[in-house]
Structure formats: structure tokens, C-alpha cells
Amino acid sequence: MLRAIPSRRTGQPRYHFRRIVPAMLRPLLGKTEISLVLHTSDKLVARERAAALYARTGQLFRAGKMQNPSREDLLVLYSELIENYEIALKAQEESARKVLEAERAQHLIEKADLVSRQSTFLNKVQPHMDSLLQALGQLKHTLDRRDVWNVAEKQGLQNQITTLSTLIQTSLHRGSENPEEQTPSPKQPRSMKLSAAAEKFVFSVSSKSAGTIKGTGKTVALFTEAFGDMPVHQVTGEVVGEFYDLLSGLPATHGKGKTTLPLRDAVREAQKSEGETVSGKTVKNHFSRMSAIWSELVRRDHAPKNPWANWSFDLTQKTNRRAWLEEELRTLLNSKWLGRVFPERTYRGIVRIALYTGMRLGEICNLRNQDIETLNGIPCFHIRPHTVEIDGKTREWSPKTSAGTRIIPIHSKLLEKGIIEEFRNSGPYLFSELPISASGVRGANFEMVFSKHKRRLNLPADVTFHSFRHLVSTVLRNQDSHIRELWIDDLLGHEATHKSQGTTQYTSAIDLQNLQRVVEAITYPDDIANW
Secondary structure, X not given: OEEEEEOOOOOOEEEEEEEEOOHHHHHXXXXXXXXXXXXXXXXXXXXXXHHHHHHHHHHHHHHHHHOXXXXXXXXXXXXXXXXXXXXXXXXXXXXXXXXXXXXXXXHHHHHHHHHHHHHHHHHHHHHHHHHHHHHHHHHHHHHHOOOOOOHHHHHHHHHHHHHHHHHHHHHHHHHHHOOOOOOOOOOOOOOOEHHHHHHHHHHOOOOOOHHHHHHHHHHHHHHHHHHOOXXXXXXXXXXXHHHHHHHHOOEOOOOOOOOXXXXXXXXXXXXXXXXXXXXXXXXXXXXXXXXHXXXXXXXXXXXXXXXXXXXXXXXXXXXXXXXXXXXXXXXXHXXXXXXXXXXXXXXXXXXXXXXXXXXXXXXXXXXXXXXXXXEOOEEEEEEOOEEEXXXXXXXXXXXXXXXXXXXXXXXXXXXXXXXXXXXXXXXXXXXXXXXXXXOOOEOOOHHHHHHHHHHHOOOOOOOOOOHHHHHHHHHHHOOOXXXXXXXXXXXXXXXXXXXXXXXXXXXXXXXXXXXXXXXXXXXXXXXXXXX
16 A cells, blocks of 8 residues: 655655555546555655545545446546645645744744843953953063062962863853753753644554544543643652552542542542542553553654553452352343433344344444445455544544454344344445444444443442453353364354464455354343244
């Protein structure tokens, strides 16, 4: 997708974007690939521009496949793509030019200010220096009267004159460079603020996942609420330790309700009520996000060291999640859905898929229509990494682990319920009505709404949405049908003692039949199965 070609004149790489045109569209477009110059030798900038072009060409290809346009219409779409790219490129270059001009103007202002302060300093010290120079001249005149002094006295006076001369020269030199002792030493780190560091190293990096961006945003927001948007070189071990104490004292429900107390007030309330506080894992996650930022800062000499490293955390799990019991499932499934963020059909569709696949919530929410495939005559879900474009920004979504990329045959009960016919639509996603958070996470509110629904039914805290995964694993491992552990781990996307076989090996009829056997072994009592 990204290709570097050395410039003949400078030898620096010039980056190009290349993407193969699908075979069915080549006769219409009259080309086998799309190749565009990215007009930059900066790899990071090139990656950002290439990601945007990848999303735009993807839209072009989808339009060509799904809408069956004429050759003229497709060429118009292609021309618009090129035109929009050039417009966006010119806008970026204009923005960069303005930033450069602003930096140059700021440099001139700082230089003029320095000259002004030097002049003020010299005006203040000049009378004193004149007096010192006059005294120095008198000492030299006295020294010239050689008949007055013996050798030792003469040498002592000469040393005084040398010391005084050095003192005057040093004072003048230091004053002209740093009259008010406010300009930092060149060895001191530059004063980048935390928000700018997070933006530079996380928020504006297209390769960062939506989950990483969202989590880092929460951590930075908590820190700035507690200490303000501090310059990074002022974040010492003492500050980090105080933040550690604050995080450890936060109530477990902080930020999950409609109203949220200020950070320090929430900690005080938690101490008074002796309620449950956040887990050590949560604190560790906050520190890991900050440590990742500081690793870049230290590498680029913006900070002297990483104060977020080498901390200990209490990783004892407070609530052990378990599988659903049948009676708990009946309570859940037979209750009326009162959620308003998304309709009941969406709630039922997601829960049914969880019951018969054991998929993670994020995997279900990110299922696309094109991820439903028929392989060797077997309808399947295909869980795989893909690019997500939201509000013009391209984000990469991928399963939690490498083993998470996998094929899951669709259970006959899901096919009987018409899961494909009910939800498959013209949009990109199977559950297109799921809300998307500002950070680009699909279905970000589902787990919160689901948990609220579960609490309303007085169901135990140790059963959560993730408990469907435990349930499927338990059902399969209790089957007496010679199902291999390896197949169960592959179905669930577990990183087990074996290495994941990978998606490519599931294309054979035998492998898919084995996986289908595993899926069909997921059975429930009739009242649950017919929900």
C-alpha cells in the first residue's frame, strides 16, 4: 500500500500510495492499480495520507461492486476521489505553512524579548561595572610603582587584578545570555504539556486502535483533572505517587453514572462510605497508558526519565466472573427489555449470537455484512481485522489476540431464528443501529446498558456479558461427544498451549466440518433454545 522511491535529486525517499483494483472493476476503470504520489518524505505523514486514500478507494470499490454503476459513473467517482485528495492535500500543506509562519513569528518575538531583557540588564549593571573598571585601573597604576612592592606583595596584587577582571567578564557574559536567569539550560527538557504529548504520540497516530485512544483519553482526563495540564518534565515521582493514591481510592462506579463527582470528592466519598474501589488492574491500565507516552518523551529528550515505570499493583481479581446458571438465564431472557439506546431486536440478536458462539462483545459489535460468508456450503462468521472510517478518520479494528482472527460456523438455531435475514442490510455493519462513541468504539454503551438491565433484575455481580463466553466453554467441555480441546480453543479464539491454526487452514471441508460439530454441540433446554 505504501511505497518509498528515492529522489534522484536528494536521495530522500518519496512515498507513493498503491492499491490493486479488483478484477471485476478493471475493465470499467481501465487500470489494474491506483497509484498516487503522497508528496512527502516523512513516513508518518505518508502513512496518514495513505490511510485516508485507502478508505476513499475502498468506498470507490464498494460502490463499484454494490451499485453496478456504468463506466462513466465509475470514472466520475474516481475523478472525484482524485480531486478530493488534491483538495485535502492542499489544505494540509496550507495548514503546515501557517504553522511554520506562526513558529517563525514566535521565534522573532522571543528573540526581540531576549534582546530587550539584555539591554535592560546592561543598563542596570553598567554603572557598577564602570566603578569596578575604575578601581581596576587604580590597582594597575599602583602596581606599576615597582619600587613600592616586594615580589610577594606584587604577585598578590597581580592575582587580585586577574580575579577581578575574570569576575567582570564572566558577569557580563552571563548577563548578556541570561539576564534574569529564566532561560533553561540547553540540557533541560523542552516544556511540552501532557495534552500535547498525548495528541502527538497517541490521538493523532492512525495505527493506534480506538480502544487505546479511548482509554488514553480517560487516563489523561483524570490526571489533568487532578493536577492540570502539566509540562511533562514537571511530572515527578512524587506527582505520580499522588496520582496512584487517588486512582486506588476511586470508587468502582466512578464515571459510569449520569453524574460524576470531581475526582478528589469521589475519593473522599469512597473513604467515608467504605465502598468498593477500582481494581488494581484498572490502576495498572492507567499507568501503562501514561508509561507508553513517557517512553516516547524520554526517547525524544522531552522528559529526563519515565516516572510511570516499575510500580506494583494489586492484581487480585475482586469478582470472579463465571458462567450463567440456567435459572439466571431464564430470568434474564424472560424479562422485558427497557433499554432505550438501541431496540430490543438488537439486544436479542447480540445475546443470541453470544449464546451460540461465545464471541466477545467487541467481536459481535464489529461484525460486518461482508463477514458473513458461505465456505464449502457452510454459512460462517469471519472475525478478522479491518479498517473503520468514522467522520473521515480511519481507525484499525482487530480481535483481542492473534488467535481471535478465526472462522465460526453459524449455529443452526441462529439460522432458524433468521439472524442473517433479520440483520443483514445495505450498510457495512450487521448491527448498524449500535451507537458509536466519540473515540470510534462501536457498541461502547451496550455493556453498560446490559449491566444496568442485569442489576435491575437483581442478578449476581459475578455474571456479566462475558459470562456467555464462560457458558459456551462450559457447555462444550461437558459434552460427551469426543470434541477436542483444540477445536474448542480455536472456536473461542483462545491463546491456548497450542498456537492458533489461523484462518487460512479453515478453508478445507474437513476443518470446517469439525468446527461445525463443535458449534452444533452448543445446546440448551428447550425454553432457553427457543427464546
